[in-house]
Amino acid sequence: WAGQHRARWYGRGALAVLLGAALLLAWALPAGFAGGAAYRQALFFTQTAGRVVDKVAQAADLQNHAQPFWWYLPALPLLLFPFSGWPRMWVALATLRRPLEPGLRFALSWLLPVFVTFSLIGGKQLYYPLPEFGGAALLMAAAIALLRERRPALADNGWLGTWPLAVAGIGFALFLFLLPMLVASHRLHGYWPEAAAPSSRYFSVVFLLLGGLLLLRGRGELRRLAVAGLIGALTLNTLFTVTLWPRYDLRPSAQLLHDADRRNQSIGYLGDYAGQFHFAGRLRHPIISLTEGKNLQDFAQAHPNGLIVAHPDRLDAEDLRYALLVQPFRSTWVVIWPATALADLRAGHTPPEPAQPTQVYPSDDWRHRMQP
Structure with a gap:
């Protein structure tokens, strides 16, 4: 059909690409404007370009999830699970022989170039190849159908079930x-x-x-x-x-930072900031990455009403006494401090008692738990 109706084939293909881009922009444009200038810059340039070009990521101090070229190969069984655990599927793929039928060639022309492209891109995450799963399903289904047609003994073998x-x-x-x-x-x-x-x-x-x-x-x-x-x-x-979702839900921290951002309070992050608060908190100003020592002290001196987000592995009594908010995040914690209070503690001084007790999330027994 494609050979006989080339104009319709390529025209519909181009239309599909345009519609896909429209769907993407329908999310990205409102998100960019809702998230503020810093989030918009990260979304449309630094985060995207940083996934592809390491120098952009380094210049913007981004975590671009860089992995070697072959990183997706050992991950394929996990990505294709549960079909990767089905022996008959592997036998069906192994018994494919040329000349391949048009449907198989279409699936392979979909999968192989895109897989190579994803492998060449420096930044890699397991969910990046998600759009290719449809092509993988087509390929596996076609291989199983051909196995049943051409090799019925293998198609009915119980050991391959x-x-x-x-x-x-x-x-x-x-x-x-x-x-x-x-x-x-x-x-x-x-x-x-x-x-x-x-x-x-x-x-x-x-x-x-x-x-x-x-x-x-x-x-x-x-x-x-x-x-x-x-x-x-x-x-x-x-x-x-x-x-486990409460350990991934950053809404309490994001809301506190949102309120501080609206009051034009400067916000610092002790360590490498990965952008996890900007969209959730609709922040309009950048968060400043800080290091221990003089950098932290200078920030607290320049922004006495500012906040500092810390990311400790364990909590101690000072976290639960002087911080504004404490919540678990994955296997660690998010602790939001008044900048001057954290600077005093790091300098060996005792900060003033806070006007309000530390907010602890979830609000059950986490206050008395010293480690996640």
């Missing part, structure tokens, strides 16, 4: 069931298991059922795998939302 994923699902269900005991006996540490343990047994039932589903044989194997993958992903996302 979804049983490895079933075993993994049942094993993960057992792990979730035992997680509260492992945490209570101090055999497993860390903020992930500690946060997930109170609810993990409820979710273990889902993975046990999914493991049983994947043990079934016969027709519908691909559909069962797709359904299990969707339900499994939704279950993991729900487990994360229920147990």
Whole structure:
């Protein structure tokens, strides 16, 4: 069809590109104007260019997630999971032979050039190749269809079924069931298991059922795998939302910084600032990256009503006594200080008692917990 209707083929392709750009701009333009000048500059230039060109990232002091060329290759099994754990899919891909059908050539022409381009770009994150998953699904589905057509013995071989994923699902269900005991006996540490343990047994039932589903044989194997993958992903996302999301929710800190920014208070960040507060807090002014020592003291002297955001691994009594706000963030903490109070403590002096007690989020027992 494409060869007979070239104008329509390329015209619709160009239209698809324009529509994709319009969708992107429909989000980016309002976000840029809502986030302020500093966020707009980061969004449209420094953050984007810094992902591609290391010198831009270094000049703008950006964390551009630079990784080597081959970084995506060992990540492919994770990116393609659960299909990467299905032996029949790998056999189907391995048995493809030239000449390839037009649909397969289309999928490969979609995947390979873009994958190479993503690999050449310095900044890499696991979710950057997400737009390519559609092409990967087309390729795998076509390979399975050809395997069934040309090699029925391999298509029906039980050893190539979804049983490895079933075993993994049942094993993960057992792990979730035992997680509260492992945490209570101090055999497993860390903020992930500690946060997930109170609810993990409820979710273990889902993975046990999914493991049983994947043990079934016969027709519908691909559909069962797709359904299990969707339900499994939704279950993991729900487990994360229920147990771990408070450690990723920066709204309390962003709101405090928003209020300070509107009062034209200068804000410093002790360490490398990665832009995590600007959009959430709708900040209009830049946050200044600071270092310990003279740089911090100079900032406090120049901006006596300013704030400093610190990012300690552990809390101490001074954090809970003199800081404005304390909240967990991932495996560490976000602590927002009056600049002069932090400068006094770093200089070995005792700051004045704050007018208001430290805000601690979440507002349950975190005040009395000294480490995440």
